[in-house]
Amino acid sequence: MAEATVLPVRGVAPYDVVVGHGLAGRLPGILGPGVERVALLFPGGLEETVQPVLDALVAEYDVLALGLPDGEKAKSAVVAADCWEALGERGFTRSDAVVTVGGGATTDLGGFVAATWLRGVRVVHVPTTLLAMVDAAVGGKTGINTGAGKNLVGSFHEPAGVLCDLSHLATLPREDLVAGLGEVVKCGFIADPEILRLVETTPPGELVAGSDVLRELVERAIKVKIDVVVADLRETGGSDGHPGREVLNYGHTMGHAIERTSGYAVRHGEAVALGCVFVAELAARAGSLGADVVARHHETFARVGLPTQWSGASFDDLMAAMRVDKKARGSVSRFVVLDDIGRPRVLADPSVDDLRAAYDVLVSGR
Numbered sequence: 001m002a003e004a005t006v007l008p009v010r011g012v013a014p015y016d017v018v019v020g021h022g023l024a025g026r027l028p029g030i031l032g033p034g035v036e037r038v039a040l041l042f043p044g045g046l047e048e049t050v051q052p053v054l055d056a057l058v059a060e061y062d063v064l065a066l067g068l069p070d071g072e073k074a075k076s077a078v079v080a081a082d083c084w085e086a087l088g089e090r091g092f093t094r095s096d097a098v099v100t101v102g103g104g105a106t107t108d109l110g111g112f113v114a115a116t117w118l119r120g121v122r123v124v125h126v127p128t129t130l131l132a133m134v135d136a137a138v139g140g141k142t143g144i145n146t147g148a149g150k151n152l153v154g155s156f157h158e159p160a161g162v163l164c165d166l167s168h169l170a171t172l173p174r175e176d177l178v179a180g181l182g183e184v185v186k187c188g189f190i191a192d193p194e195i196l197r198l199v200e201t202t203p204p205g206e207l208v209a210g211s212d213v214l215r216e217l218v219e220r221a222i223k224v225k226i227d228v229v230v231a232d233l234r235e236t237g238g239s240d241g242h243p244g245r246e247v248l249n250y251g252h253t254m255g256h257a258i259e260r261t262s263g264y265a266v267r268h269g270e271a272v273a274l275g276c277v278f279v280a281e282l283a284a285r286a287g288s289l290g291a292d293v294v295a296r297h298h299e300t301f302a303r304v305g306l307p308t309q310w311s312g313a314s315f316d317d318l319m320a321a322m323r324v325d326k327k328a329r330g331s332v333s334r335f336v337v338l339d340d341i342g343r344p345r346v347l348a349d350p351s352v353d354d355l356r357a358a359y360d361v362l363v364s365g366r
């Protein structure tokens with residue numbers, strides 16, 4: 001089996017993202033000295049996946065195992081409050097730590113609990129979905145949803161380390177693996193065309209757990225994310241017209257609106273694919289994106305099995321949902337668009353006609 005790859009995140013509080021197999025034994029080294037209690041947060045139902053991590057932890061620490069609701073249901077104020085109460089009852093101090101094992105919903109909620117408990121304790125993420133490995137567990141964004149929308153409450157709280165054990169992908173349902181490819185392909189469009197080449201030249205049936213090509217895609221997508229967050233951790237902006245960290249939000253303005261208006265029935269990665277197609281169509285009208293790159297959005301997402309057409313909500317409902325997007329400023333909506341592959345910028349206040357034309361393509365397809 002190939003050696004682990006260590007991808008350093010050289011920010012203010014440096015840490016490593018490790019990609020490989022059987023990594024749980026590294027946890028004590030990452031948690032460091034002084035930790036007595038560890039809260040292990042995971043979705044109920046994932047016990048088998050969690051077991052190696054639990055085994056590695058119980059040997060060294062007083063472990064508080066907290067099973068969470070599955071998926072997006074974990075990202076609520078009620079669940080966060082339940083976790084705070086549990087940490088309080090067990091006497092968690094600032095020298096104790098949180099470990100998350102699960103998908104992006106788990107790392108988002110667990111990261112938020114770690115960020116807020118005593119104003120911040122150490123957290124290590126063990127992502128078990130493709131999407132969480134390439135995106136959610138890396139970079140320190142944590143959050144929960146509110147009635148008004150997705151990820152509206154949260155904080156930036158960087159992990160002490162991220163362990164991407166590719167063995168976990170063997171049990172991941174195909175639909176969730178494909179959803180993770182949504183964020184991978186997004187990274188191809190915003191920064192790394194080699195990702196697009198790999199996806200477009202590999203038979204989709206070979207993009208499976210255990211394949212060399214999937215590992216290369218994982219590592220490339222993580223590198224894209226690391227480069228962005230090291231340059232602009234808190235999303236304050238880039239330079240020379242680059243959107244800074246907001247570039248990672250490519251496709252997310254519409255994507256988050258689709259998730260919310262569907263009652264979170266559409267997976268995050270699926271919504272990102274739809275949002276990227278929408279915003280490529282928008283950039284063709286309100287910006288200067290060429291027809292060839294727009295077509296490539298439709299083709300590449302569809303090639304891996306992601307949706308590129310969706311008619312689950314009205315134009316007005318989606319516009320209303322997009323108003324709470326964190327990139328908006330006052331009543332001005334802002335979208336990350338491309339002028340070409342790897343050339344992102346922010347488009348502010350596009351016309352309703354252009355937005356509607358892009359929406360029409362989303363509804364009826366090309």
Ligand SMILES: NC(=O)c1ccc[n+]([C@@H]2O[C@H](COP(=O)([O-])OP(=O)(O)OC[C@H]3O[C@@H](n4cnc5c(N)ncnc54)[C@H](O)[C@@H]3O)[C@@H](O)[C@H]2O)c1
Pocket residue numbers: 043046049070071072075102103104105106108128129130131132135136137138139140141142143151168169170171172173176179180267268269
């Ligand atoms: N913080 C960030 O930077 C960031 C980035 C991207 C996405 N996100 C968030 O991540 C979430 C989506 O993450 P996701 O796609 O991982 O969804 P998820 O966390 O809901 O996981 C998807 C499903 O896979 C199951 N699962 C997890 N690991 C498994 C395994 N190894 N085997 C079998 N089943 C497994 C989960 O229990 C769940 O049912 C969204 O809430 C999104 O907003 C956050």
Ligand SMILES: O=C(O)C(=O)C[C@@H](O)[C@H](O)[C@H](O)COP(=O)(O)O
Pocket residue numbers: 135139141143150151152183245246248249252326
């Ligand atoms: O890390 C980021 O920054 C991202 O935008 C990555 C996104 O893929 C991710 O879905 C993130 O949670 C979106 O954040 P939000 O700020 O739009 O809530």
Ligand SMILES: [Zn+2]
Pocket residue numbers: 135183252268272
């Ligand atoms: Zn995302």
